[in-house]
Amino acid sequence: MDNSVATLSAAINACYIGPEDLLQRSVSVPLTDSRSLYDPDASVFFALRTASGDGHNYIPQLYAAGVRVFVVDESYSGTRYADAAFLVVDDVMAVLRSYACGRRRRFTGQVVGITGSRGKTIVKEMLYAAMAPLANVVRSPRSFNSQTGVPLSAWEITDDTQVAIFEAGISRMGEMQTLADIIQPTVGIFTSLTGEHDDGFASPAGKAREKALLFASCHTVFYNGENRIIEQTLRAMYPDKCLIPAFGNDDMVRKAAAALLGMSETRNIEVPVPVNSRIDIADTDAGASIAFDHFTCDLSGIITGLDTVRRRTVRNRRLVAVLGEPLCNPEEMDAVNARLQHVLQLFGVTRVISENEMSSAVIPSDANVYINVTSKAAGRALYSSLTTRRNVTRLEINLDAVAANFRAYRSLLPKQTRLIGMIKAFGYGCGDIEVGRTLQDIGAAKVAVAVVDEGVALRRAGISIPIMVLDPWCENMRAIFANHLEPTIIDGSEDMLAMLEEYADAEGVSDINVHLKLDTGMHRVGLHEDDIMPFVECLKRHPRIHIASVFSHLATADCLDKDNYTNGQLALFRRMTDSLCNALGHSIPRHILNTAGITRYAKDHIYEFARLGIGLYGILPDPSLRDVTPPLTTVAKLVTRIIAVSEYPAGATVGYGCRGVLTRPSVIATIPVGYADGIDRHLGNGNAHFLVEGTMCPTVGNICMDLCMIDVTDAPLAAVGSEVQIFGPEAPIQRISDVLGTIPYEVIARISPRVQRLYFRE
Numbered sequence: 216m217d218n219s220v221a222t223l224s225a226a227i228n229a230c231y232i233g234p235e236d237l238l239q240r241s242v243s244v245p246l247t248d249s250r251s252l253y254d255p256d257a258s259v260f261f262a263l264r265t266a267s268g269d270g271h272n273y274i275p276q277l278y279a280a281g282v283r284v285f286v287v288d289e290s291y292s293g294t295r296y297a298d299a300a301f302l303v304v305d306d307v308m309a310v311l312r313s314y315a316c317g318r319r320r321r322f323t324g325q326v327v328g329i330t331g332s333r334g335k336t337i338v339k340e341m342l343y344a345a346m347a348p349l350a351n352v353v354r355s356p357r358s359f360n361s362q363t364g365v366p367l368s369a370w371e372i373t374d375d376t377q378v379a380i381f382e383a384g385i386s387r388m389g390e391m392q393t394l395a396d397i398i399q400p401t402v403g404i405f406t407s408l409t410g411e412h413d414d415g416f417a418s419p420a421g422k423a424r425e426k427a428l429l430f431a432s433c434h435t436v437f438y439n440g441e442n443r444i445i446e447q448t449l450r451a452m453y454p455d456k457c458l459i460p461a462f463g464n465d466d467m468v469r470k471a472a473a474a475l476l477g478m479s480e481t482r483n484i485e486v487p488v489p490v491n492s493r494i495d496i497a498d499t500d501a502g503a504s505i506a507f508d509h510f511t512c513d514l515s516g517i518i519t520g521l522d523t524v525r526r527r528t529v530r531n532r533r534l535v536a537v538l539g540e541p542l543c544n545p546e547e548m549d550a551v552n553a554r555l556q557h558v559l560q561l562f563g564v565t566r567v568i569s570e571n572e573m574s575s576a577v578i579p580s581d582a583n584v585y586i587n588v589t590s591k592a593a594g595r596a597l598y599s600s601l602t603t604r605r606n607v608t609r610l611e612i613n614l615d616a617v618a619a620n621f622r623a624y625r626s627l628l629p630k631q632t633r634l635i636g637m638i639k640a641f642g643y644g645c646g647d648i649e650v651g652r653t654l655q656d657i658g659a660a661k662v663a664v665a666v667v668d669e670g671v672a673l674r675r676a677g678i679s680i681p682i683m684v685l686d687p688w689c690e691n692m693r694a695i696f697a698n699h700l701e702p703t704i705i706d707g708s709e710d711m712l713a714m715l716e717e718y719a720d721a722e723g724v725s726d727i728n729v730h731l732k733l734d735t736g737m738h739r740v741g742l743h744e745d746d747i748m749p750f751v752e753c754l755k756r757h758p759r760i761h762i763a764s765v766f767s768h769l770a771t772a773d774c775l776d777k778d779n780y781t782n783g784q785l786a787l788f789r790r791m792t793d794s795l796c797n798a799l800g801h802s803i804p805r806h807i808l809n810t811a812g813i814t815r816y817a818k819d820h821i822y823e824f825a826r827l828g829i830g831l832y833g834i835l836p837d838p839s840l841r842d843v844t845p846p847l848t849t850v851a852k853l854v855t856r857i858i859a860v861s862e863y864p865a866g867a868t869v870g871y872g873c874r875g876v877l878t879r880p881s882v883i884a885t886i887p888v889g890y891a892d893g894i895d896r897h898l899g900n901g902n903a904h905f906l907v908e909g910t911m912c913p914t915v916g917n918i919c920m921d922l923c924m925i926d927v928t929d930a931p932l933a934a935v936g937s938e939v940q941i942f943g944p945e946a947p948i949q950r951i952s953d954v955l956g957t958i959p960y961e962v963i964a965r966i967s968p969r970v971q972r973l974y975f976r977e
């Protein structure tokens with residue numbers, strides 16, 4: 216495929232403005248997110264306008280980084296650099312799609328389209344890895360399956376490609392047709408159908424039909440033979456196609472690969488067994504980051520992996536990559552290796568350690584490390600040896616879910632309102648630093664913590680966006696200014712302002728940014744209405760103190776029956792902040808909405824910021840808000856493993872005080888998690904159930920400090936080593952908080968630091 220700017224420009228019908236010589240440049244890397252830039256010479260930037268931002272704003276920054284080819288729309292009014300090319304079109308998103316359609320249509324090989332509720336990415340990676348040694352195969356990077364991801368995936372197709380594998384994911388009705396038009400698969404794969412993301416769909420059958428629209432152009436469709444709805448849907452829609460059931464991912468991949476490669480036997484196909492399709496991220500003892508990539512080790516996998524690592528690890532540290540032999544068709548080996556060397560250099564990798572050397576190599580503990588090797592078990596062992604945390608009880612944090620929830624709430628608010636991410640209390644137990652880095656990466660305006668120590672930890676970890684400190688009272692307030700934190704002031708006294716100035720002076724800080732808290736009805740802290748005028752007078756005597764924002768907190772935003780109270784708070788906030796701004800003669804950014812407030816009061820919102828807390832973590836402030844909340848993605852999963860299993864007769868007792876009395880012959884499993892880990896003692900004696908091998912198993916006896924026991928008699932597959940999910944995507948945290956008569960906020964914030972936090976991206 217010709218990747219020259221001239222061809223691209225003609226294909227998208229653009230008006231070309233730029234120097235002649237750029238017309239011959241080859242642009243093989245499409246870019247829609249400025250942060251993913253790694254190869255400026257080969258990149259073409261598509262300036263998309265989306266709900267969360269306008270790509271045109273990033274052009275100066277990309278130009279400075281060396282990008283010279285931009286696709287923009289007619290309303291772009293920024294600088295037209297003389298030595299850069301501007302391809303001007305009506306609608307950038309539309310040309311991104313139409314160009315992808317054109318690229319697909321010129322391709323005459325086999326195209327696989329994969330869809331389903333779950334397992335798309337895993338099946339795509341498995342199929343790719345099974346076929347790559349035998350043919351020239353390309354696939355969508357990572358989980359590029361969306362309305363933007365699919366068009367970008369089309370760029371992977373080159374002249375040598377024999378098979379292209381695409382993943383298509385949708386979240387509501389009507390989206391699949393656009394993806395199907397681009398992909399035009401010849402072979403389809405339907406992996407599974409679950410109840411997730413149901414809100415955009417009328418019924419499971421409706422959802423199956425919508426997904427199956429992908430297969431209109433296929434001659435053959437492989438599908439999950441265990442699912443009746445999938446089977447019935449395909450039979451009804453496509454009676455003339457060759458429909459082949461498969462049982463399990465391995466069978467699916469073997470059958471599809473054999474068909475694609477024209478083989479009659481599936482035996483000779485080697486199918487890898489991936490555990491996950493994600494990247495695990497953790498800290499090393501020396502405070503650097505280490506990332507372990509479960510995705511296939513090949514050029515495109517390494518590029519997307521390094522992009523993830525670079526976007527979230529501690530800057531200014533060396534980057535070491537531990538890499539296996541990149542998977543590719545043997546004929547391509549030299550070209551792939553040459554390109555890989557170039558890519559590693561572009562990403563600033565200072566040292567490469569090969570898979571053969573990795574067991575003996577000494578890895579500097581202060582370097583960031585990226586691991587993507589062929590033997591995932593060996594890679595995992597290296598990763599575990601370098602991380603600080605090894606406890607089997609762990610809270611797994613899906614950072615992509617944090618980003619998805621951020622966007623879900625963002626979409627409820629008007630464009631000009633920006634979000635402040637609440638990461639107090641160790642990021643609601645989920646990890647302030649990693650969640651903070653994620654928020655910084657996806658464009659949060661600020662983050663907020665409760666106490667100074669939390670703010671200092673974030674600065675040390677390299678978080679550079681503004682950090683609000685809600686309760687800044689501490690032993691040594693100089694730390695606030697030494698770390699450029701922004702304190703909240705809750706009283707407007709002369710003493711308070713003078714004290715802040717004194718501490719700022721001691722640190723040589725001249726601009727003092729503070730946030731002013733108003734009490735509009737929570738009756739906890741903040742200025743009251745009649746404090747405003749005296750405060751303004753006082754502030755005039757302290758011109759160096761700058762009110763970066765004024766805010767208040769809602770007491771009843773999640774109470775459906777207390778709208779009157781909330782509306783009263785909103786009105787009072789309006790009145791108080793109006794008089795403050797009038798008296799000061801300038802406007803001040805304002806915010807009052809928390810998660811429940813964003814959910815219920817975003818419609819008429821006019822302020823500059825809103826504060827997103829619990830929703831970021833995929834948890835509803837109150838179950839009654841389910842119907843008015845966009846679909847959230849679960850962020851945290853608390854898991855452990857069974858360390859012992861024993862059988863006891865009826866009448867035997869379990870645990871301290873012999874409180875667990877067995878009423879039948881029972882199989883009892885012990886798990887290494889107790890009240891010191893944050894498992895409340897009230898969850899013992901059958902009050903809570905944890906998920907083991909697909910069965911919810913009750914606790915037995917009292918919860919101990921470090922251990923507890925569960926009855927796994929009804930979970931025949933339970934054995935030493937089985938995973939136990941205490942809460943997570945399949946075992947909602949609300950069940951635990953309901954048992955305790957509390958709210959999920961408390962359950963998650965109380966998971967103790969002893970529990971390992973394991974972060975991953977999908």
Ligand SMILES: *Cc1c(COP(=O)(O)O)cnc(C)c1O
Pocket residue numbers: 637639685768808809810811826827828829830836
């Ligand atoms: C914790 C907190 C929030 C976030 O509340 P959620 O209900 O978790 O969204 C917002 N504002 C203030 C002042 C808070 O203390």
